[in-house]
Amino acid sequence: MWGLLLLVRIKLLLACFLLVWSGLSWGGEGELQLRDDKPVVVAGEHMQWWIDQNGMHSIYSLLKSESVSWADSTAEVPNLGYRMEPVWFRMPLTNGATETMWNLVIDYPLIRDLDIFFVAGGEVTEIFQLGERFEFSARPVLHRNFIVPFRIETGDNQIIYVKMQGPYAMQMPAKIMNAKALLEYEVVSVLSHGLFFGFVMVMGFYNLFLYISTRENTYLFYVLFTFCIGLFQFVEQGFAYQFLWPKEVWWQNKATGVLLHACLISSFLFVNSFLEMRKNMQWIFKSYSLLTALSLLTLCSVPFMDEFWTIRFGVMLVIPATVLAVLGGWLTWMKGRSDARFFSIAWFAFLVGALLLALNKLGWIPRNMVTEHGAEVGTVIELGLLAFALAGRIKIERLKRQELEFHAREMERTALLAKEHALELEKMNSEQLERNVRERTRDLHKALSELSQMNRRLEQLNQVDSVTGVGNENSFLVNLSKEWDRSYREGEVLSLIVVELDCYRDILADYGAVASDECLKNVASILERLISRPADCITRYGDKVFGVILPGTDEKGAQYIADKIVAAVAAQPFDFGVAKVDASVSVGVSAVMPFRPDQYRELLMSAESAVYVAKNDGGNRVKFAAMSS
Numbered sequence: 001m002w003g004l005l006l007l008v009r010i011k012l013l014l015a016c017f018l019l020v021w022s023g024l025s026w027g028g029e030g031e032l033q034l035r036d037d038k039p040v041v042v043a044g045e046h047m048q049w050w051i052d053q054n055g056m057h058s059i060y061s062l063l064k065s066e067s068v069s070w071a072d073s074t075a076e077v078p079n080l081g082y083r084m085e086p087v088w089f090r091m092p093l094t095n096g097a098t099e100t101m102w103n104l105v106i107d108y109p110l111i112r113d114l115d116i117f118f119v120a121g122g123e124v125t126e127i128f129q130l131g132e133r134f135e136f137s138a139r140p141v142l143h144r145n146f147i148v149p150f151r152i153e154t155g156d157n158q159i160i161y162v163k164m165q166g167p168y169a170m171q172m173p174a175k176i177m178n179a180k181a182l183l184e185y186e187v188v189s190v191l192s193h194g195l196f197f198g199f200v201m202v203m204g205f206y207n208l209f210l211y212i213s214t215r216e217n218t219y220l221f222y223v224l225f226t227f228c229i230g231l232f233q234f235v236e237q238g239f240a241y242q243f244l245w246p247k248e249v250w251w252q253n254k255a256t257g258v259l260l261h262a263c264l265i266s267s268f269l270f271v272n273s274f275l276e277m278r279k280n281m282q283w284i285f286k287s288y289s290l291l292t293a294l295s296l297l298t299l300c301s302v303p304f305m306d307e308f309w310t311i312r313f314g315v316m317l318v319i320p321a322t323v324l325a326v327l328g329g330w331l332t333w334m335k336g337r338s339d340a341r342f343f344s345i346a347w348f349a350f351l352v353g354a355l356l357l358a359l360n361k362l363g364w365i366p367r368n369m370v371t372e373h374g375a376e377v378g379t380v381i382e383l384g385l386l387a388f389a390l391a392g393r394i395k396i397e398r399l400k401r402q403e404l405e406f407h408a409r410e411m412e413r414t415a416l417l418a419k420e421h422a423l424e425l426e427k428m429n430s431e432q433l434e435r436n437v438r439e440r441t442r443d444l445h446k447a448l449s450e451l452s453q454m455n456r457r458l459e460q461l462n463q464v465d466s467v468t469g470v471g472n473e474n475s476f477l478v479n480l481s482k483e484w485d486r487s488y489r490e491g492e493v494l495s496l497i498v499v500e501l502d503c504y505r506d507i508l509a510d511y512g513a514v515a516s517d518e519c520l521k522n523v524a525s526i527l528e529r530l531i532s533r534p535a536d537c538i539t540r541y542g543d544k545v546f547g548v549i550l551p552g553t554d555e556k557g558a559q560y561i562a563d564k565i566v567a568a569v570a571a572q573p574f575d576f577g578v579a580k581v582d583a584s585v586s587v588g589v590s591a592v593m594p595f596r597p598d599q600y601r602e603l604l605m606s607a608e609s610a611v612y613v614a615k616n617d618g619g620n621r622v623k624f625a626a627m628s629s
Ligand SMILES: Nc1nc2c(ncn2[C@@H]2O[C@H](COP(=O)(O)OP(=O)(O)OP(=O)(O)O)[C@@H](O)[C@H]2O)c(=O)[nH]1
Pocket: 530, 531, 532, 533, 536, 550, 551, 552, 553, 554, 556, 557, 558, 560, 561
């Protein structure tokens, strides 16, 4: 398949070359005859040329010289390639027409030094000094090509001498035509050029907008390349000097070389970006980079180097660079990238056009329509096909991106599911944890409440006498201190009754601890029965001693109660089954209006001293001890 395609290409190439060489067989036809029926005469067929090796001759020395050996032109356009020496052309002409105003048209805008001499009867009759060494406005006709109108009477003879020098190829595409023919020729020429530059502009701007919307660098490089090559052709065809910089003589002489190298550098950027050469084809990348570096170097030396060399280097570099682009495209295509097909064909078309132009300018093949405008046709085909290739590439990129996006979405979905799963697990764990914490907290609260209940019970136990159930010694002292301070603050009277069981030792000795305890319980219950105010406090604070705190009760009241206690105990013998014992108590009473805080012990000592007296007096009685304040 590929072999067949290659064969087709080779055949196409051969066909092109046959077409190119078909214009070779122009023989010298001697003197040029102007005729009414032939408004356009191609002058090349009637020309002779001579190279002034030393550059010493002027038109006058040339006319006198016998030694100059003129060579007949063998082509429609005499083509001597690149040379630095001046080249002279001459053509004898006879006017056999009635028309006397004719135009010498040199269809080649790039001539730096162009001197035209009209000679009649061995005398110079008219001189025109033209070329890019002068501003555009210096031309006799303001046209991109060199046009010189001249008068020749019917039947007259003249010889036109043309001296040409400069950095460009030495070619003389001269024609002689009358005004009508010139107008017709111009219409066709401008239309074809307009179509070409219109196409280049459309491709350039269209792809520039595509770049702005896609931000794809390859588009940018394509646009750069398109504008470089468009501008290069604009200069080549003489439009740039006419419309863009008609006064810039220096720049006009440099522009061809500069733009040639700019085309090469921008083509490198575009080809590298499109084929990703650096990644895929190292050796092509390196070779292309070398050519580009040489081009850059030449470009940098433009201000110091003669245009002749800048252009020659450019022509020599463009051909291998284009071959590399074709090769790179073809290899990429072979590797399976379908968009590289248009790319390699496009560059091949350009290569053919550029080769024809380069060989034409080097003087290796004749200059004719095909070799002169092949590059423009190649450029049109190339730019069109490259736009196709770019579209294909963008399509492939878009498909790749869509595929990647799909994968990314899939991965995102999987990640989302995994995250949801993890969140569920986390939720389950936290719920379990919360449950555990709640359970533990409940257990803790339960334990704490049990603990506080136990503490309360312990406290109670600590305050209660285990035998009688009334308050114990702790509770007695705490309450006495508390009531003392409260009575002191409120200015109330406080009474204390101390009750001692008289026969406690005897009962313990005779009947044992159980009996003595029962006896104490009996006294306690009598006390509880007789003393009933809420603020009263009954305690057992010694083995056989009870203390009764009576807040807000005066001496009389306390005495009254004490008497009732003594009487009640005496009136109720203690019966514990096997025996009946008459029990009695000694009671000491003391009452006071507390005069300073923290002195409750004095009240206690006072009451106890009264008990002591009551006991010494035989017991079963009440004694009062007044407390000194
Ligand atoms: N602190 C206290 N004092 C009492 C109690 N019973 C009698 N008294 C004192 O003894 C005084 C004479 O008592 P009662 O004859 O029974 O007269 P009372 O005013 O009815 O006494 P209460 O029954 O306590 O209201 C009272 O004014 C009190 O000072 C008692 O239970 N506690």
